[in-house]
Amino acid sequence: MPDIIHLLPDSIANQIAAGEVIQRPASVVKELVENSLDAGATHIRICIKDAGRTLIQVIDDGLGMSGTDVRMAFERHATSKIRQVDDLFSLTTMGFRGEALPSIAAISQIEVKSRREEDELGTLIVINGSRLERQEFISCATGTSVSVKNIFFNVPARRKFLKSNETERRNIFSEIERIVLVNPHIEFTLIENDIETLHLPVTSLKQRIVQLEGKSATQQLIEIDEETTLGKIHGYVARPEFAKKGRVNQFFFVNNRFIRHPYFHRAVMTAFEPLIAANEKPAYYIYLRVDPDTIDVNIHPTKTEVKFENEQALWQILMVTVKESLGKFNAIPSIDFDREDAPEIPIYDPSRNAPMPRVNINSGYNPFHNTRPERQASSLPAHGWEQLYQGFENEKELSSEADTDRQGSLFTTGVNQDHPDTEFYPEHYQYKQKYILTSVKSGLMIIDQHKAHIRILFDKYLEQIKQRKGVVQRVLFPEILELSAAETATLPSLMNDLEALGFELSPLGNYTFAIQGVPSEIENVDASLLIRTIIGKGMEAGNDVKTDMQEAMALSFAGMTAIPYGRILTSEEMLLTVSQLFATRTPTYTPDGQKIVSLISDEDLEKKMH
Numbered sequence: 001m002p003d004i005i006h007l008l009p010d011s012i013a014n015q016i017a018a019g020e021v022i023q024r025p026a027s028v029v030k031e032l033v034e035n036s037l038d039a040g041a042t043h044i045r046i047c048i049k050d051a052g053r054t055l056i057q058v059i060d061d062g063l064g065m066s067g068t069d070v071r072m073a074f075e076r077h078a079t080s081k082i083r084q085v086d087d088l089f090s091l092t093t094m095g096f097r098g099e100a101l102p103s104i105a106a107i108s109q110i111e112v113k114s115r116r117e118e119d120e121l122g123t124l125i126v127i128n129g130s131r132l133e134r135q136e137f138i139s140c141a142t143g144t145s146v147s148v149k150n151i152f153f154n155v156p157a158r159r160k161f162l163k164s165n166e167t168e169r170r171n172i173f174s175e176i177e178r179i180v181l182v183n184p185h186i187e188f189t190l191i192e193n194d195i196e197t198l199h200l201p202v203t204s205l206k207q208r209i210v211q212l213e214g215k216s217a218t219q220q221l222i223e224i225d226e227e228t229t230l231g232k233i234h235g236y237v238a239r240p241e242f243a244k245k246g247r248v249n250q251f252f253f254v255n256n257r258f259i260r261h262p263y264f265h266r267a268v269m270t271a272f273e274p275l276i277a278a279n280e281k282p283a284y285y286i287y288l289r290v291d292p293d294t295i296d297v298n299i300h301p302t303k304t305e306v307k308f309e310n311e312q313a314l315w316q317i318l319m320v321t322v323k324e325s326l327g328k329f330n331a332i333p334s335i336d337f338d339r340e341d342a343p344e345i346p347i348y349d350p351s352r353n354a355p356m357p358r359v360n361i362n363s364g365y366n367p368f369h370n371t372r373p374e375r376q377a378s379s380l381p382a383h384g385w386e387q388l389y390q391g392f393e394n395e396k397e398l399s400s401e402a403d404t405d406r407q408g409s410l411f412t413t414g415v416n417q418d419h420p421d422t423e424f425y426p427e428h429y430q431y432k433q434k435y436i437l438t439s440v441k442s443g444l445m446i447i448d449q450h451k452a453h454i455r456i457l458f459d460k461y462l463e464q465i466k467q468r469k470g471v472v473q474r475v476l477f478p479e480i481l482e483l484s485a486a487e488t489a490t491l492p493s494l495m496n497d498l499e500a501l502g503f504e505l506s507p508l509g510n511y512t513f514a515i516q517g518v519p520s521e522i523e524n525v526d527a528s529l530l531i532r533t534i535i536g537k538g539m540e541a542g543n544d545v546k547t548d549m550q551e552a553m554a555l556s557f558a559g560m561t562a563i564p565y566g567r568i569l570t571s572e573e574m575l576l577t578v579s580q581l582f583a584t585r586t587p588t589y590t591p592d593g594q595k596i597v598s599l600i601s602d603e604d605l606e607k608k609m610h
Helices: 010-021 025-038 067-072 085-089 100-106 156-160 165-180 205-213 215-219 262-272 311-331 373-377 385-389 392-410 449-467 485-501 527-541 546-561 571-581 602-608
Strands: 043-049 055-060 109-115 122-128 131-138 143-149 187-192 195-200 221-228 231-238 250-254 257-259 284-289 424-431 435-440 443-448 472-482 504-509 512-519 597-601
Touching: 025 043, 025 055, 025 100, 025 143, 025 165, 043 165, 067 109, 067 122, 067 131, 165 187, 165 205, 165 485, 195 205, 205 215, 205 221, 205 231, 205 485, 215 221, 221 311, 231 311, 250 262, 262 284, 262 311, 284 311, 424 571, 435 449, 435 571, 443 449, 443 571, 443 602, 449 485, 449 546, 449 571, 472 504, 472 527, 485 504, 485 527, 485 546, 512 527, 527 546, 597 602
Parallel strands: 043 187, 250 284
Antiparallel strands: 043 055, 055 143, 109 122, 109 143, 122 131, 187 195, 221 231, 231 284, 250 257, 424 435, 435 443, 443 597, 472 512, 504 512
16 A cells, blocks of 8 residues: 655645735735845835735845845745744744745745845846746845735635725735834835825834824824833823724734734723723824743744733733823823924023013903993892793793694604504603603603614615715815825725715825815714714725625714714604604614614503502
8 A cells, every 4th residue: 555645845835834824915015024124124115006916016225135045035944033942932033934935935926136235236036836937147226126926826716815905905004004113213115006105204103103193193192101120111002082982003012023912902901991981992002122032922823922921910010001101191291392393492582571461451440330221221120020920821821732732733643654563642751861752552662862863864874875865065164184094095995985975075195185075964063083983984894895884884974973862852853753763674773783772561660650
């Protein structure tokens, strides 16, 4: 009987490794940019086409490679980071396994140009699906340029399951965002389909955050800084009043490496608990610097999960550090001198005479002497106050009769045709400006007024989006909308639906837009906040199904414009709300599954009264 166990060919082994390391175009961007960082680059240029499907190119001005190193870089487990086993536990660089480049080459067509500063000529190497096609000397700039074309061209099953271009584009941007936030001393440029969409010059850490999140972030950030024997914690957290219910940026970095750590996230949330609502989330950018010997990053192919030796102690330090910074901010508001547009403080000049401020005072004014004759004439006499109440009873009787007539005309419908077992009676009442109490055939119905209006508006707005029937109300003075880089990257996929709702936006450049028109239905609503909320919902959804995206947008719009708690409703408004609610397809729950209606039966009421 022949032997049945054999070694896999390198091409197949590399494709298996690619399944772990290279999941989508964003994975390629991450690995290539990390290689450029390890090479000491000061300017990294990222070019993508068709969200990375057609081309991903990363160009840097780093150390470059010799001809031998370029060829060796595509061998499995070839690395410059590890010489012995102990090196695995003292890593300070990014890539170290030696799987990235061979994995990328296994599922794409790759071209590399590289030259060291001391070499006269560089090296060109072309690999097609792990097969070396060409290697030669060429003239090129110092550094390395890696072009990855037609990702997954030889694995059609993997290529078929890539998401839409917008989704893959957002994933690429997320990876870039995590990298640039720990490298403010490096210049980054992103070019998409031959158009420069992001340029981040060298700056400070705080200004790098502002570059990504917009100028509004300048006033939102609170600095945290603490150094102990276990390590150093620094970074920024957002002020509690800027916490959001939707998507927010929450980043942990350890030794300049992005990680996910639910345990440390809980420490930050514990510090914020007394200051924000239970369903709100604060933004934070927290950087930990610890001894490399005390962590293990080699537990996951993407290296985003890390084990800490002193996890519990770091949890306590992190929680106390964030809480202390929040306390200092609340006690002593600080002036931000790091802003690029900070006002210039004039230098004191003793030779200049500063005049004392003058205040105009009317020395003849007497607050107890009334000089307004019309007010004296309207003053009430000391006696005869009874005249104020003359006719009061008659007015009250007339008002009661009018209300009775009006209610009788409004409640003549009685039975809802769509729900024949639901019969409404004239009795209705608003309880604590939050609930509508309505008498029905089987008992007492309690309706949440805000959630009921969300249910009504959701169907209306969703229909507007699908039918493109939103009415635009042009504004006299356009409002300026400043978005973050991530929000700007998401906006194109939502623009058509925003226009269908009635928004009209004009790009002004540098992630800024002018709101030229708003939906005619909205009143007293912050249009900028509403658009940012809708974009946030779109970023959270991350779906390729257009219907899901439209529903998320309609739900967000309905939630922002629905009747708020605390608003007093008239009898007509309550009746209209109840009638429209039960004309919807699912009147008992909101689109996101929250309960709207509760019914207390006559039997339950009788039991409570005995």
